[in-house]
Amino acid sequence: MLGFIIRRLLLVIPTLLGVAVAVFFLIRVMPGDVVVVKLRADGAQVTEETIQAERKRLGLDKPMIVQFKDYMVGLVTGDLGKSLWTGESVAKEIAVRFPVSLQVSIMASLIAVFIAVPLGTLSAVYRDTWIDNVIRVMAVSGLAIPGFWLGMLIILGLLAFFNWLPKIGYVSIFEDPVTNLSALIWPALSVGFRYAAVVTRMMRSALLEVMREDYIRTARAKGVYQSLVIRRHAIRNALLPVVTVIGLEFAFLIGGLVVTEQVFNLNGIGKLFVDASTRGDFTLIQGLVLLIAAIFVLVNLIVDVLYAFLDPRIRLN
Amino acid sequence: MTRGVCFLVSTRNNRTALALMAATCLLTAPAIAQEPKKGGTLNFAVVAEPPGIDCHGVTTFAFAHPGRPHYSTLLKFAGDHSNLKITGDLAESFEQAKDGLTYTFKLHKNVTFHDGAPMTSADVKASYDRIINPPAGVISVRKALHEDIREIETPDDYTVVFKMKAVNASMLTHFASPWNCIYRAAKLKEDPQFPSKTVLGTGAFQFVEYKKGEVWIGKRYDGYFRPGRPYLDGFRALFVKSNAVATGIIGGQFDAEFRGRTPKERDQIMEGLKDKATLIQGPWISSLLFTFNNSRKPFDDVRVRQALSMAVDRWGGAQNMSKITMLKYVGGLTRPGYEYNLPEDELVKLPGYGRDIEKSRDEAKRLLKEAGVSNLKIKLVNRNVGEPYIPGGIFLIDQWRRIGVETEHSVLETKLFFDAMSAGNFDVLMEFISDFADDPSAQFDKFLTAEKSSQAASRHQDKRLDELFDKQARTIDVVERKKLTQQFEKLAITQSYSASLLWWERIIVLNKKVKGWENQANHFTGQDLTDVWLDE
Known part of the structure; x- marks a missing residue:
């Protein structure tokens, strides 16, 4: 197991290097000049000379190959460069926002897992009964309703019923749990609902599949209680595809809360990504893409390790 | 005092129309002089994020709104759009020579930077030198607008004289520019890029914190040179997306947004806040x-x-x-x-x-x-x-x-x-x-x-x-x-x-408790918050 983890971790390096190279060149194909947007978008009288001076200051006047060399050298030494928009280090820009997106993603995942696994199981066990129908309606609603729209409804609901909105600004959960949770529970619920719907559907279909297996029939034939059959034999096996979905959804959420973060005024990675793309802040986009690629690789590794834990037949080596 | 004009606002929503009429017409009634109150923190929204914190290098209101309260300029605009005039800020008095080739400024003598150092003519000269001839690595976006300045003389600690190469009819406007912040000469000498890293001015508010993408916090500077100002204890500028402003004001997340709203948002806020709103349109x-x-x-x-x-x-x-x-x-x-x-x-x-x-x-x-x-x-x-x-x-x-x-x-x-x-x-x-x-x-x-x-x-x-x-x-x-x-x-x-x-x-809807803010017909000036107070 340890060897597998080390091998997979080592594979992360060429994967991220490949991503870095591809992103570096691909985003430079995009038209648009961050310096012009930065200095002229508000209508200021800025001369071409000033534009060129700022371009030079940011190193954008250098040939692309030189910029690439600088970028790769920085990357190898752990320096992601500086944001072309703020001049702040990319690592710092990301570090400020990352805890918000991470916490919302974790909370949404927890909401999804705690709702979806029991509901998906009930739905499969009571297949084609009113229980199954109610759960399926809920799941389909969750899939059909966009998270941001639900978020807007939540905000309007809070305003209409309580004339209240959570305070703007991130406070760490360790510093002030009440303020933290009162601000982040709403976006977590709005994206967690859709997330739960996906996992519920997956849990139901995976469990139905497993329930048709010979070993389930054998267990029943041996006289094992239905609840024990489900808990000990069925759920554990049905969880394999569910874990994959949970992992992928989680990784997606970290960088994918774009609209939800805007609806709830959250200062997260998704909002930063949109801002960086709109402005043409290449260095920041590169850093963000690398971060998200690293999260996907890491989450996949964790999912693989969980496979072995859930199903001892899977040998990771 | 807040001034206003009674606007006839037609809208499909009668309740909103009535609220708007009431709010705007109230402003036309003879302003009852209200004694400004001290204290309180003003929360306001800023719908963009500044690309930097150096006045001389930025062009956006996203910096002017949270940044300007920390700084002073030689001159500034005072009053609202109907009676706007250029007046002294750091300058106690100023004089334009008849030929338009010399400008003389007498500075206030009791001005200190937020680190306690006194502000003198050397600081004004160093700041304008930086705008006109930015050192290597410094971006001065308004350099070209100041090219007519030939030299800056400082005959004494509290007098600055600008000698011009040629007449420039816009020069007083430039001296009142919200972007021409006065920095501390000693700090510029140590590091010309100092203002892009640290906020240190002579304004009514001291810098506390800037959490990127989230909030900019300032607190009252007790050593501010204008007696009795500012009224506020501090301010919090919250960076939000434009579409979150209306709900944010209604929900009490902040009390104001100073760039400007659309008629639809105005109606939404007026209906949400009802009699707790002040509408300023112009x-x-x-x-x-x-x-x-x-x-x-x-x-x-x-x-x-x-x-x-x-x-x-x-x-x-x-x-x-x-x-x-x-x-x-x-x-x-x-x-x-x-x-x-x-x-x-x-x-x-x-x-x-x-x-x-x-x-x-x-x-x-x-x-x-x-x-x-x-x-x-x-x-x-x-x-x-x-x-x-x-x-x-x-x-x-x-x-x-x-x-x-x-x-x-x-x-x-x-x-x-x-x-x-x-x-x-x-x-x-x-x-x-x-x-x-x-x-x-x-x-x-x-x-x-x-x-x-x-x-x-x-x-x-x-x-x-x-x-x-x-x-x-x-x-x-x-x-x-x-x-x-x-x-x-x-x-x-x-x-x-x-x-x-x-x-x-320009449509500005404020929580009614916000007083003393005036529309100067643009979203860059009038943001030093010196005269703003909270009626609470």
Whole structure:
């Protein structure tokens, strides 16, 4: 197991290097000049000379190959460069926002897992009964309703019923749990609902599949209680595809809360990504893409390790 | 005290209409002098994020709103748009020589930086030197505007004398620029880039914290040189997306947003806050322009440009567009109401400003036919900024449709828009004017030749405009300058290289407890928060 983890971790390096190279060149194909947007978008009288001076200051006047060399050298030494928009280090820009997106993603995942696994199981066990129908309606609603729209409804609901909105600004959960949770529970619920719907559907279909297996029939034939059959034999096996979905959804959420973060005024990675793309802040986009690629690789590794834990037949080596 | 005008606001929502009438009309009642109260923290929203924190290197309101309260400038604007004047900030008094070649400023003697160091003429000189001749690695975006300054003398610690190379009629405006913050000379000497890393000024508020993308916090500076100011204990500028402002004000997340809201948001906030809102509506030194690419046929033909301007019903459009957008006022190249602009009786004689729209459109069709382009097809390049660009573009397309012109609306992201602008990839470009002061030299910049101005997108070669521009910029006699600016305006409108669509209305809705803030007809000045207080 340890060897597998080390091998997979080592594979992360060429994967991220490949991503870095591809992103570096691909985003430079995009038209648009961050310096012009930065200095002229508000209508200021800025001369071409000033534009060129700022371009030079940011190193954008250098040939692309030189910029690439600088970028790769920085990357190898752990320096992601500086944001072309703020001049702040990319690592710092990301570090400020990352805890918000991470916490919302974790909370949404927890909401999804705690709702979806029991509901998906009930739905499969009571297949084609009113229980199954109610759960399926809920799941389909969750899939059909966009998270941001639900978020807007939540905000309007809070305003209409309580004339209240959570305070703007991130406070760490360790510093002030009440303020933290009162601000982040709403976006977590709005994206967690859709997330739960996906996992519920997956849990139901995976469990139905497993329930048709010979070993389930054998267990029943041996006289094992239905609840024990489900808990000990069925759920554990049905969880394999569910874990994959949970992992992928989680990784997606970290960088994918774009609209939800805007609806709830959250200062997260998704909002930063949109801002960086709109402005043409290449260095920041590169850093963000690398971060998200690293999260996907890491989450996949964790999912693989969980496979072995859930199903001892899977040998990771 | 807050001033206002009773506006007749028509809306489909009667409750909102009543609330608006009540709020706006209340402001017209004789202002009962209310004694300002001390204390409290003002929470306000900022709908963009500043790219930096150095006044000399940034251009956006996203810095002016949270950053300006920390700094002072030599002069500043005081009053609201109806009685706006340039007054001293750090300058206790100032004098412009009759020949316009010398400006002398006497500084307040009790001014200290937030680190306790006294502010002297050396700090003013060092700050202006940095604007005029930025050291290596420092970006001074307004360097060109200060090129007429020959030298800065400091005869004593509290006197600064600016000697000019040539007369510059806009110089007092530049001295009152919200961007010309005064930095500490000793810190600049140690590190010329100091202001891009640290906020250290002489303003009414000390810097506390800036959490990127989230909040900027300032607290009262007890050593501020104006006795009894500021009233507030501090402020929190919250960075939010524009679409979250209305709900944020209603939900109590913040009390104000100082850039400007749309009529729809105004109605939403007024209905949400009911009697707890103050509505301030007025002019804005911002307008939409439609600029023709004069290097492309048929836009090199004045008949085509005039026809396309004459097709636009500005007077009718202003009435209707103002109900749904910020577009409200008909004007030429300077803000309607500004003392230099063309009187309405002269404006209506110029192409595109006639009151009889049917007659104008008939003439427009005739001109297009005469130019041989009766079935004209146009590509209008616009910014993907909701208000007021997109509705402005749609309005324009509809107006052109009425004279048989077919238009493709190409809406681009801001960075792609500027790419198209600099590469000349457009037939017509939806542009804008947005300045911190009524000043012909600033507002006329976009109507010049590309050789003269880096802001000019129209690619025309008419040197007459450049010459008139130079003349007015070098004339300090008010009457003479007014005459020259009106000549410029007439020529520019007649030639229509670039045409004004409509001027904007600035709509600010504050929580009623916010007092002492005034609309200076722009979203850059009037933000030092010195006189703002909370009635709570």
